[in-house]
Amino acid sequence: MSILVDKNTRLLVQGITGREGSFHAERCKAYGTNLVAGVTPGKGGSTVLDDVPVFDTVEHAIAETGANVSLIFVPPPFAADAILESADAGIPLVICITEGVPVKDSTFVMRYLEGKNTRLIGPNCPGLITPGDHTKVGIMPGNIHISGTTGVVSRSGTLTYEAVGQLTARGIGQSTCVGIGGDPVSGTVFVDVLKAFNEDPDTESIVLIGEIGGTKEQEAAAYIKEYVRKPIASLIVGQTAPAGRRMGHAGAVITGTAALASEKMKALEDAGCHIIPTPADIGRVVQEMLG
Amino acid sequence: MKLHEYQAKALLAEFGVPVPEGSVASNAAEAIEATKNLGGTSVVKAQVHAGGRGKAGGVKVVTSPEEAGAFADSLIGTTLVTFQTGPAGAPVHKVLCEQTMDIEREIYISITTDGGRKRPVVIASSEGGMEIEEVAQNEPEKVFTEPIDPAIGFQPYQGRKIAGALNLPADQVRPFVTLVDACYRAYMDSDSSMIEINPLVLTKDGKMLALDAKVSIDDDAMFRHKMMAGLRDTSQEDSLEVQASEADIAYVKLDGNVGCMVNGAGLAMATMDTVKFAGAEPANFLDVGGGAGEEKISHAILLMLSDSNVTKVLVNIFGGILRCDIAARGLVDAYAKADRRPPLIVRLLGTNVEEGKQILADSNLELTLVDTLEEAAAAIIK
Numbered sequence: 001m002s003i004l005v006d007k008n009t010r011l012l013v014q015g016i017t018g019r020e021g022s023f024h025a026e027r028c029k030a031y032g033t034n035l036v037a038g039v040t041p042g043k044g045g046s047t048v049l050d051d052v053p054v055f056d057t058v059e060h061a062i063a064e065t066g067a068n069v070s071l072i073f074v075p076p077p078f079a080a081d082a083i084l085e086s087a088d089a090g091i092p093l094v095i096c097i098t099e100g101v102p103v104k105d106s107t108f109v110m111r112y113l114e115g116k117n118t119r120l121i122g123p124n125c126p127g128l129i130t131p132g133d134h135t136k137v138g139i140m141p142g143n144i145h146i147s148g149t150t151g152v153v154s155r156s157g158t159l160t161y162e163a164v165g166q167l168t169a170r171g172i173g174q175s176t177c178v179g180i181g182g183d184p185v186s187g188t189v190f191v192d193v194l195k196a197f198n199e200d201p202d203t204e205s206i207v208l209i210g211e212i213g214g215t216k217e218q219e220a221a222a223y224i225k226e227y228v229r230k231p232i233a234s235l236i237v238g239q240t241a242p243a244g245r246r247m248g249h250a251g252a253v254i255t256g257t258a259a260l261a262s263e264k265m266k267a268l269e270d271a272g273c274h275i276i277p278t279p280a281d282i283g284r285v286v287q288e289m290l291g
Numbered sequence: 292m293k294l295h296e297y298q299a300k301a302l303l304a305e306f307g308v309p310v311p312e313g314s315v316a317s318n319a320a321e322a323i324e325a326t327k328n329l330g331g332t333s334v335v336k337a338q339v340h341a342g343g344r345g346k347a348g349g350v351k352v353v354t355s356p357e358e359a360g361a362f363a364d365s366l367i368g369t370t371l372v373t374f375q376t377g378p379a380g381a382p383v384h385k386v387l388c389e390q391t392m393d394i395e396r397e398i399y400i401s402i403t404t405d406g407g408r409k410r411p412v413v414i415a416s417s418e419g420g421m422e423i424e425e426v427a428q429n430e431p432e433k434v435f436t437e438p439i440d441p442a443i444g445f446q447p448y449q450g451r452k453i454a455g456a457l458n459l460p461a462d463q464v465r466p467f468v469t470l471v472d473a474c475y476r477a478y479m480d481s482d483s484s485m486i487e488i489n490p491l492v493l494t495k496d497g498k499m500l501a502l503d504a505k506v507s508i509d510d511d512a513m514f515r516h517k518m519m520a521g522l523r524d525t526s527q528e529d530s531l532e533v534q535a536s537e538a539d540i541a542y543v544k545l546d547g548n549v550g551c552m553v554n555g556a557g558l559a560m561a562t563m564d565t566v567k568f569a570g571a572e573p574a575n576f577l578d579v580g581g582g583a584g585e586e587k588i589s590h591a592i593l594l595m596l597s598d599s600n601v602t603k604v605l606v607n608i609f610g611g612i613l614r615c616d617i618a619a620r621g622l623v624d625a626y627a628k629a630d631r632r633p634p635l636i637v638r639l640l641g642t643n644v645e646e647g648k649q650i651l652a653d654s655n656l657e658l659t660l661v662d663t664l665e666e667a668a669a670a671i672i673k
Contacts, residue, residue, distance in 0.1 A: 156557020
């Protein structure tokens, strides 16, 4: 009942000996994720969290443990290098949590990934979680999720928790929740996740949470109109944001008409989405949509 | 980080982009000297981080050094209000004095990174001197976009393609290609998020020059451009926003009276929207960040309270990385230190929420505790 991560996930954490990396690696493991390895250059040969081996390189970690998903917690100046190392070693799914990666670095990374079998999620994202398989690859609080058939995709971290909290409060479980991140250039966009949810037999409905800036929501709307027949509820935040100002996320800037919340809502409504009028209405609208 | 026009032109010139002759002046004497050096006439332009200077009276063609001095004197030390600055305006500390020229044609050119294409794009238009947004809306056929492959960089054939779309005369194609190439190198080398030359002019004597230039640098890349840190002019920014950025707090001042303190950018925007839908106006966007400690929370709240428009406070924390007990401690600390204590609405959820609520209860701080955004909205307008 999921996309991207499930019980077959063998997780590797890059930056596992750092403050954030060790804290969240432990949380992922405690949630039930199969954490098989860590990588910190210079710390190879040690173990952390009782029994998790640490390696100097991703290549070595894969050879020894069969890791197939990498979660990255390294500081911004080194994040692109960490992503490239994982991609070069052939990891099919890389999630970069790091916030503050220069856009130029992300551009080069995405160019390198063209034609390769590695999917990047992030940077600047909360990661993803499949509650039904007890698999959490990210920084979200695990206990607010319940297993179910609604897929959630969002550009935000805490707002995704808000959405999940409202769904769970009404007993609406989630198949997989994916945070694609708040940067202007991201590895995975709404369309990629929508496609996966659309093809996943166990995802029956979708919640899409967007925000001001860029055109990712319009691209999502065009895809939905053409291909998706599962019910979708959508919230766009930043309806009160002033033009030209960065709202925390590097990508959340109204740079022109298309970047406005109202334009995005119009496009999604035209595509047949159920529009969630205010952030307080997420649970209610999804419940009404599911009937 | 935005650069001033004179800084942007210096950066572009370093990479070989032709810019008008001129120099920057901080007072009347320097403006007189600069205009003398240009042969007695010049264009004097106020240096502020905003467009619309011409219409706002911040640009003047002067025909004598004395006139340049007088105009500089009338601008420097004042604030210029343009359609982009808001009613408060932006302070003028410097003017740029540049050579005058006879203009044959004006075109538009910019480079930015397109999130959809995941690569840099050169945007060009024959409609120089206009707002590109307007042109894109009204005459989209006049806006030409050329994506650049970051692996190989800008290629001359792409420059010729754009020149063709702009209908440039044959003898201007080569200089144009060289110019765009220089812009692209400047864009990548300096980690820009935007370079805009509007207008790029063709003069009657056959020269091509960047008449105006705007450059913004990616804030997230400043760690590898330490030399450029000195180019930041904090006087052009809101003072609270400058303090916030120094403390690594994402804060944007708005016009309302409900101060919002939130963790996470998305939830912070959602909170602002909730305030608005309840019928009130948010005083700010504030994302305290994921890994904030007690001190940073306290600092963020005090900073928000120093905006005298704030008469109500809404704290909305969904603990993930940030624990609710830490947030509660920071909040109690801030209200103990604050010189005024506007009514407080608090919503805590997620990691360590019970500990957080207990800390608030033990503090005897007067507040309205809410569980949902709906309740928060109701409490705001009560």
